Amino acid sequence: MAHTVPDISLNDGNTIPQLGFGVYQIGPKDTAEAVSRALEIGYRHIDTAEMYGNEAEVGEAIRACGLDRGEVFVTSKLNNGFHRPEDARKAFESTLSALKMDHIDLFLIHWPLPTRYDGDFVSTWKALEEFQRDGRARSIGVSNFQVPHLERLAAEADVVPAVNQIEVHPYLTNEQVRAYGDAHNILTEAWSPIAQGKVLDDPTIVDIAEQVGRTPAQVVLRWHVQRGDIVFPKSTTPKRIEENFRIFDFTLDDTAMERISGLDKGETGRTGPNPDVFDYIPA
Numbered sequence: 001m002a003h004t005v006p007d008i009s010l011n012d013g014n015t016i017p018q019l020g021f022g023v024y025q026i027g028p029k030d031t032a033e034a035v036s037r038a039l040e041i042g043y044r045h046i047d048t049a050e051m052y053g054n055e056a057e058v059g060e061a062i063r064a065c066g067l068d069r070g071e072v073f074v075t076s077k078l079n080n081g082f083h084r085p086e087d088a089r090k091a092f093e094s095t096l097s098a099l100k101m102d103h104i105d106l107f108l109i110h111w112p113l114p115t116r117y118d119g120d121f122v123s124t125w126k127a128l129e130e131f132q133r134d135g136r137a138r139s140i141g142v143s144n145f146q147v148p149h150l151e152r153l154a155a156e157a158d159v160v161p162a163v164n165q166i167e168v169h170p171y172l173t174n175e176q177v178r179a180y181g182d183a184h185n186i187l188t189e190a191w192s193p194i195a196q197g198k199v200l201d202d203p204t205i206v207d208i209a210e211q212v213g214r215t216p217a218q219v220v221l222r223w224h225v226q227r228g229d230i231v232f233p234k235s236t237t238p239k240r241i242e243e244n245f246r247i248f249d250f251t252l253d254d255t256a257m258e259r260i261s262g263l264d265k266g267e268t269g270r271t272g273p274n275p276d277v278f279d280y281i282p283a
């Protein structure tokens with residue numbers, strides 16, 4: 001049982017596997033193979049998005065793997081061009097039809113886009129509340145929401161997001177947003193958990209990896225799960241897909257945990273856009 005992935009409880013009573021497989025930047029041609037490999041190794045949680053252009057192939061791999069639908073936790077996200085409620089409803093239907101599924105486990109607003117749509121992400125969120133009420137989204141959440149965005153939802157909406165999926169890794173520990181989540185029962189999902197590879201050569205990470213006899217990627221992923229965050233590293237390399245799964249049979253001591261957290265560079269550590277100003281809408 002050494003490699004059993006813990007299930008974590010969400011604030012709506014559902015559970016989510018703490019480790020999943022991310023498919024950002026996997027082209028549609030390679031997606032079914034990568035997801036099949038991940039499912040074979042034991043991953044039971046796949047993180048996709050309409051923006052990634054590979055929902056159909058994720059669905060295909062899940063149908064082909066022989067597992068029951070209920071055994072695989074699937075997340076997708078509302079793309080930036082669809083924040084108006086009527087567009088969100090159509091986009092959600094397209095996501096389900098691309099996946100060929102009658103429900104999704106978790107559906108997220110991908111970005112808050114506070115400078116678009118007159119700053120209104122609340123009516124978008126209320127559309128997601130409808131999807132949860134009608135049973136087609138078992139859980140709903142947000143992504144890239146900053147503290148003021150979460151505070152606004154708390155003031156104006158009925159449902160507290162189950163998760164907030166944000167950039168977190170040793171160079172951007174994102175403590176303030178994580179702390180808000182902790183205090184309000186919103187689980188943090190850490191995207192780009194190994195900073196797309198950028199933290200793996202860091203001397204502190206390499207040193208700890210040597211001490212515990214693991215790879216730098218395993219050490220960083222282990223740091224995330226010991227902090228309680230949900231992670232879904234991406235890889236199209238079979239050996240790495242397997243390596244990233246083997247993180248539940250060792251632990252990091254407090255000193256190692258603190259040394260890794262101490263690598264935080266704040267805003268300069270970001271690899272992706274700042275959600276306060278990000279306003280990209282695909283053509």
Ligand SMILES: NC(=O)c1ccc[n+]([C@@H]2O[C@H](COP(=O)([O-])OP(=O)(O)OC[C@H]3O[C@@H](n4cnc5c(N)ncnc54)[C@H](OP(=O)(O)O)[C@@H]3O)[C@@H](O)[C@H]2O)c1
Binds near residue numbers: 023217
């Ligand atoms: N909500 C959002 O706005 C948002 C934004 C970004 C990402 N995400 C989600 O988070 C997931 C993960 O983030 P990410 O894909 O940006 O980056 P990531 O998982 O931090 O890193 C992926 C990169 O690291 C390499 N890699 C993976 N495992 C490795 C290992 N064991 N050793 C060495 N290199 C390794 C991969 O290379 P190979 O593939 O060549 O092996 C790939 O280049 C995404 O797939 C997506 O699901 C969400």
